[in-house]
Amino acid sequence: MGKEIILVVDDEEEIRNLIEIYLVNEGYKVCKASNGLEALQILKNNEDIELVILDIMMPEMDGIDTCIKMRKIKNMPIIMLSAKSEDLDKILGLTTGADDYMTKPFNPLELVARVKSQLRRYKRLNLPEKAKNGIIEVDDLVINTKTHEIKVGDRYAKLTPREFEILKLLALNRGVVFSIEKIYEKVWKEDFFESDNTVMVHIRKIREKIEENPRKPRFIKTVWGVGYKIEN
Template sequence: MLLHGGEDRTVLIVDDEEKIISFIASYLRKEGYRVHEASNGFEALQLLERSPDIDLVLLDWMMPGINGLETCRRLRTFSQVPVIFLTAKSDEVDKLIGLELGADDYITKPFSIRELEARIRVILRRVSVSTTSVDNARSDNEILKRGALTIHLTKHAVRLQGEAVMMTPTEFKILKTLAQSPGRVYSRLDLLEIALGEEYAGYERSIDTHIRNIRKKIENDFSNPVFIVTVHGVGYKFGDVL
């Protein structure tokens, strides 16, 4: 489990501005992280395909060639590594677009390097704690079966009618939480704190984006969901699926 700084963790920084890469990389290395660097989306995708040890990606939004959004979209076709967007765009709509493409978080430029490292630490800790907790689960509780949906807790894997469904760490945490307590209603704030921690209390509406992403992957009829049901004015619950 990650306890202090970046011990035994690898971060990929993707930005077309050399000064920004150098600034972030220098700080993270001092905090104990291993760092890979990429100056564009193509280089980042190549690194990710051949470097399975990367634990998190810091991804600039505005880059020549393929921008951060397209890089994230392509990345999500083969990897669920956590992604934090670095963006000069402050509009909520822009940020939600990034989350819809599979990002786990975003931070707006200019940013505090300490805040950035704290965001990295929160996400990596969440992934570590989740993995440790399911690894310690009893064998008869390792798999959740909910209708055509199968959730492998220790493998962090999801299957729908036997077909693999790729989930980001945040999506998996939300789905697992709901599926473990069918019928229980969770508020947005509940799910946000479970999935991302109390530090993200101000990002409550971002849960809607993550829920929408999950539904696109597992619901047969997106307009009439049966797995993740909206409880209007309250939040979400896992439906009574047989």
């Protein structure tokens, strides 16, 4: 039984609650949002969300725009819901980043089945890069989690233990944006203080050691106003 966190985004409270009942019954944890803006804020604050169920027709920010913005924050399955059944609408949803599509009214049991299918597929595709004999590869960057060796192309880079843990955290969660606060709490295992610039200093030093041009990094990207990530 799954323990994954799923974000349900729909402007209709009855639909949000209905989906929640079926997902919780299957052992999933559920976050809910009534519009795209609220959903984006929840996603930025919770990197543990593994799948999104996203309605297309919403006020303020529709599902298409929300989906596009979500893809910039994290790589994860997105299932779109819509009252429209036209093929053009379905194609538009899928080409903007959705992994699956269901039209309303839908069978909640079928939606749950699709959630399970998308999560299985996502984990299967992402498993090799997370754990392959202790090796994580990001293009020509090779991270050995057993020996703590870092190799970029033909050269080795020497990182401090904290620098290594930051790089490993980002590399194991490619596509996920981590705030400075989250990085500090996960690596230092302590509460973060607002004025602390320790993480930024460490990121700068990591870039100096692994990047050809630290001012134009290939690996650790800055998401302005949000945090840092290693892209897929």
